Amino acid sequence: MENKETIIEFKNISMQFPGVLANDNVSFDIKKGEVFALVGENGAGKSTLMNILYGINTPTSGEVIIGGKKVEKYSPSEAISRGIGMVHQHFMLVPSFTVAQNICLSHEPRKSKIFYDLKGAEAATEKLVQEYGLVVDPKAKVESISVGLQQRVEILKTLYRGADVLILDEPTAVLTPQETEELFNVIRRIVKEKDMTVIIITHKLYEVMAISDRVGVMRQGKLVGVNETKDVNEKILASMMVGREVLLDEIERFGEPGETKIEVEDLVVTDNRGIIACNGINLKVREGEILGIAAIEGNGQSELLEAITGMRKPVSGTIFLNNHDTTDMDPGQIRELGLSHIPEDRMTTGVSLQSDITTNLVIGKERTPHFSKWGIALKKSTIHRYAEDLFQRFDMRGAGVDTVVGSLSGGNMQKVVVARELSFDAPILIVAQPTRGVDVGAMEFIHKCIVDKRNDGGAVLLVSADLDEVFRLSDRIITIYEGKVTGEFKAGEISKMDISYYMTGDRSNEEGGTN
Amino acid sequence: MKTLQNNKKYIISLIISIAIALLIGAILMAVSGFSPIEGYGAMIDGAIGSPRLLGNTIEKSMELCLLGLATAIGAKGGLFNVGGEGQLFVGALFSTMIGLWLSDLPTFLVIIIAVIVSIVTGGIYALIPALLKTKLNVDEVITTIMLNTVAIKVCTYFVNGPWNSPLKSISQGTDYIDKSIVFSKIIQGSNLSTSFFIGTVVTVFMWFLMKKTTVGLEINVTGENKRFSFFSGLKANKLMVTSMIISGAICGLVGMMLIYGYQGHMTQSASNEYYFDGMLVAMIMNYNPIGIIIMSFFFGFMATGATMMDMQVGISVQLYDVIFSIIIFLMAAQTGIMVWLENRKTQKKAKQLAEEKAKGLVEETAGKEAE
Numbered sequence: 001m002e003n004k005e006t007i008i009e010f011k012n013i014s015m016q017f018p019g020v021l022a023n024d025n026v027s028f029d030i031k032k033g034e035v036f037a038l039v040g041e042n043g044a045g046k047s048t049l050m051n052i053l054y055g056i057n058t059p060t061s062g063e064v065i066i067g068g069k070k071v072e073k074y075s076p077s078e079a080i081s082r083g084i085g086m087v088h089q090h091f092m093l094v095p096s097f098t099v100a101q102n103i104c105l106s107h108e109p110r111k112s113k114i115f116y117d118l119k120g121a122e123a124a125t126e127k128l129v130q131e132y133g134l135v136v137d138p139k140a141k142v143e144s145i146s147v148g149l150q151q152r153v154e155i156l157k158t159l160y161r162g163a164d165v166l167i168l169d170e171p172t173a174v175l176t177p178q179e180t181e182e183l184f185n186v187i188r189r190i191v192k193e194k195d196m197t198v199i200i201i202t203h204k205l206y207e208v209m210a211i212s213d214r215v216g217v218m219r220q221g222k223l224v225g226v227n228e229t230k231d232v233n234e235k236i237l238a239s240m241m242v243g244r245e246v247l248l249d250e251i252e253r254f255g256e257p258g259e260t261k262i263e264v265e266d267l268v269v270t271d272n273r274g275i276i277a278c279n280g281i282n283l284k285v286r287e288g289e290i291l292g293i294a295a296i297e298g299n300g301q302s303e304l305l306e307a308i309t310g311m312r313k314p315v316s317g318t319i320f321l322n323n324h325d326t327t328d329m330d331p332g333q334i335r336e337l338g339l340s341h342i343p344e345d346r347m348t349t350g351v352s353l354q355s356d357i358t359t360n361l362v363i364g365k366e367r368t369p370h371f372s373k374w375g376i377a378l379k380k381s382t383i384h385r386y387a388e389d390l391f392q393r394f395d396m397r398g399a400g401v402d403t404v405v406g407s408l409s410g411g412n413m414q415k416v417v418v419a420r421e422l423s424f425d426a427p428i429l430i431v432a433q434p435t436r437g438v439d440v441g442a443m444e445f446i447h448k449c450i451v452d453k454r455n456d457g458g459a460v461l462l463v464s465a466d467l468d469e470v471f472r473l474s475d476r477i478i479t480i481y482e483g484k485v486t487g488e489f490k491a492g493e494i495s496k497m498d499i500s501y502y503m504t505g506d507r508s509n510e511e512g513g514t515n
Numbered sequence: 516m517k518t519l520q521n522n523k524k525y526i527i528s529l530i531i532s533i534a535i536a537l538l539i540g541a542i543l544m545a546v547s548g549f550s551p552i553e554g555y556g557a558m559i560d561g562a563i564g565s566p567r568l569l570g571n572t573i574e575k576s577m578e579l580c581l582l583g584l585a586t587a588i589g590a591k592g593g594l595f596n597v598g599g600e601g602q603l604f605v606g607a608l609f610s611t612m613i614g615l616w617l618s619d620l621p622t623f624l625v626i627i628i629a630v631i632v633s634i635v636t637g638g639i640y641a642l643i644p645a646l647l648k649t650k651l652n653v654d655e656v657i658t659t660i661m662l663n664t665v666a667i668k669v670c671t672y673f674v675n676g677p678w679n680s681p682l683k684s685i686s687q688g689t690d691y692i693d694k695s696i697v698f699s700k701i702i703q704g705s706n707l708s709t710s711f712f713i714g715t716v717v718t719v720f721m722w723f724l725m726k727k728t729t730v731g732l733e734i735n736v737t738g739e740n741k742r743f744s745f746f747s748g749l750k751a752n753k754l755m756v757t758s759m760i761i762s763g764a765i766c767g768l769v770g771m772m773l774i775y776g777y778q779g780h781m782t783q784s785a786s787n788e789y790y791f792d793g794m795l796v797a798m799i800m801n802y803n804p805i806g807i808i809i810m811s812f813f814f815g816f817m818a819t820g821a822t823m824m825d826m827q828v829g830i831s832v833q834l835y836d837v838i839f840s841i842i843i844f845l846m847a848a849q850t851g852i853m854v855w856l857e858n859r860k861t862q863k864k865a866k867q868l869a870e871e872k873a874k875g876l877v878e879e880t881a882g883k884e885a886e
Binding site: 060061352363 | 727732740742743744746748
């Protein structure tokens with residue numbers, strides 16, 4: 001790829017947000033027909049840079065040159081007309097529309113210039129499907145197809161608008177390993193056959209190694225370096241991202257687990273719409289053990305955790321925590337029995353965004369004699385010292401403990417949650433998506449916290465959409481598909497590739513007899 | 516809990532807003548043919564010109580302060596109580612009737628019972644929208660507004676119907692409560708009575724509750740993120756209901772204080788939308804208790820002064836509403852304007868820095884700065 005022509009050039013790009021220099025004098029170029037991976041910790045400025053390319057943000061200084069011509073006006077429509085297409089991390093699709101309607105949205109084919117030409121839209125979609133080999137049914141409603149297919153619709157949408165540069169923002173975050181493999185095949189094909197250029201933003205370094213031709217690493221708004229992928233490895237990339245050596249080594253397995261701390265029997269739970277989400281789940285977690293749940297999002301694992309932690313009332317079944325029947329208890333009562341909970345969505349559940357770090361750290365303990373007189377008058381200075389101490393120990397970065405939590409980065413916010421929940425010193429820890437949207441440095445730290453909890457004899461139940469995380473931390477793994485447990489494995493018993501059969505309900509290669 | 520710097524910024528923009536509002540007020544006076552100096556002079560004179568007027572100003576400020584704190588505690592708990600006016604009426608009506616029915620009992624006992632009854636009835640009247648919100652998720656803004664009308668209409672019926680004074684000299688409202696039962700005046704001839712001490716106790720209590728107690732902290736967190744509160748093991752619904760009951764109780768008590776303080780008997784015009792003025796004070800001050808206490812005096816001053824200004828110079832008392840509205844308008848826009856200015860400033864600075872850096876002038880120092 002040495003003599004490929006340059007298609008995009010970033011020249012001295014700086015982007016200043018209030019209080020944050022998101023991009024700091026970034027310059028590099030992207031060649032036609034390559035797969036360029038952009039990696040970096042959260043808040044490193046990757047997404048900002050891509051948003052500039054896609055015209056969502058106007059850079060404070062510097063310029064972007066697309067196809068030899070400088071960008072004068074930054075707007076998505078301008079970017080689209082120059083052949084830039086972007087698939088966002090959160091899909092921008094209308095769930096109740098069909099695939100074809102979504103793809104043609106805002107560029108609909110018309111009959112007599114007035115009427116929507118649905119047949120035309122379907123035909124156009126079919127043509128694209130044929131041309132690029134991205135198989136999807138044009139007439140299917142988007143809400144009824146899988147996340148992997150929805151992503152294809154997003155890609156097709158950009159192709160329909162004539163993109164020849166495709167930006168994918170964390171495309172594999174929501175995919176199973178199989179779907180990821182399929183996506184990579186698609187990328188390889190469009191690059192090879194259609195001479196397209198793909199820019200992929202990702203956290204997962206092995207994916208960089210698998211798919212990209214070149215890789216750019218960003219750290220704290222700066223470009224650390226651009227390398228040919230074949231010249232680097234995961235370790236090198238990780239240390240470039242974090243600025244120091246990262247030890248993502250195997251985690252040591254620990255002795256025999258003790259008595260049962262969490263026991264769930266025949267649990268049935270409905271979701272917000274009243275549809276059954278957990279359909280008779282049984283599981284046990286013992287002291288000194290991490291049980292990981294591997295499941296694709298939306299298969300009932302969220303509702304399961306909410307039921308266990310008292311956030312959601314189960315329809316039937318029983319839950320025993322620490323030898324107490326907690327099926328009908330509320331979160332307050334359950335916490336008193338010795339449970340702490342790192343929730344799936346920290347923004348809506350895990351923190352009070354407008355309160356300061358101190359408040360977020362002390363809540364739940366404020367009535368203990370240590371923090372208040374007679375459970376009424378707050379001991380402000382004790383609370384302050386306590387917050388300062390946790391702030392230091394958990395290596396939170398921010399102006400100080402008076403900082404409003406809503407202004408923290410994802411990683412620091414998660415550290416607030418982890419610090420608070422672990423400080424309860426409860427024997428049971430329920431963890432959901434502990435490192436979603438969290439950078440490598442913080443991830444390492446949070447993983448260590450969870451493992452330490454296990455090593456201290458805690459019973460840990462872990463749910464994560466990140467299979468690597470489940471495999472790295474768990475002593476035992478169960479798979480859940482459509483609200484049912486479909487398999488149970490000891491750590492090391494099964495590969496990531498094989499487990500996805502159980503996660504997708506495809507039991508064709510099952511040897512029989514799991515649950 | 517905001518940082519000190521934010522507070523400072525807020526106060527500065529508040530002062531600027533007030534200055535602009537007063538300036539616009541002056542322009543309005545000038546345009547309608549009055550001398551602004553004379554107008555504002557009359558206002559100041561009307562607020563503190565005599566002991567009597569000063570007494571009225573202090574009394575008005577206390578009302579605004581208590582009602583503002585009532586709004587604040589509800590808002591902190593995530594419930595926007597627009598129904599204080601109704602709660603005030605209910606408290607006023609029942610405490611008046613206590614004074615009339617139990618007039619044979621010792622004075623202090625009647626006052627204590629009246630205080631308790633006003634608190635309880637105001638609280639119960641606020642409990643209705645609170646329960647509707649927590650149990651059935653009915654928006655409290657709508658229910659409280661509607662319950663205002665209900666309370667005022669029902670009170671109007673009672674004071675002009677079954678409980679109307681039989682005396683010919685009283686055309687509207689109930690009988691007067693016995694002179695020996697009502698609060699005695701601190702300044703003769705003014706509205707300021709010993710109820711001021713009750714008001715002070717309540718104010719201090721509210722400040723302590725909101726800023727210094729576990730319950731205050733819990734109410735605050737619940738108001739900001741109910742799901743987080745529930746998740747953290749707090750009794751989120753109970754806390755919300757509590758904050759609303761406290762809000763209603765204060766409003767009821769203010770109703771009692773109006774009657775026993777200077778009005779003497781219950782009428783259909785016991786309160787002339789006083790609660791809404793208190794609510795606006797609370798909103799301007801971002802529900803900060805100390806801020807509400809201070810700002811109440813400013814508006815109490817203006818309100819009393821404006822009445823006198825109307826009577827003496829002939830400038831309409833509505834000018835007070837105009838100034839009030841402009842301040843609210845400017846304060847609402849304040850956050851946006853601040854962010855915009857800030858953003859412009861940093862963009863400019865960053866641009867400069869980036870350009871210099873691009874020229875390779877300050878490479879090293881800038882590198883250090885970014886760390």
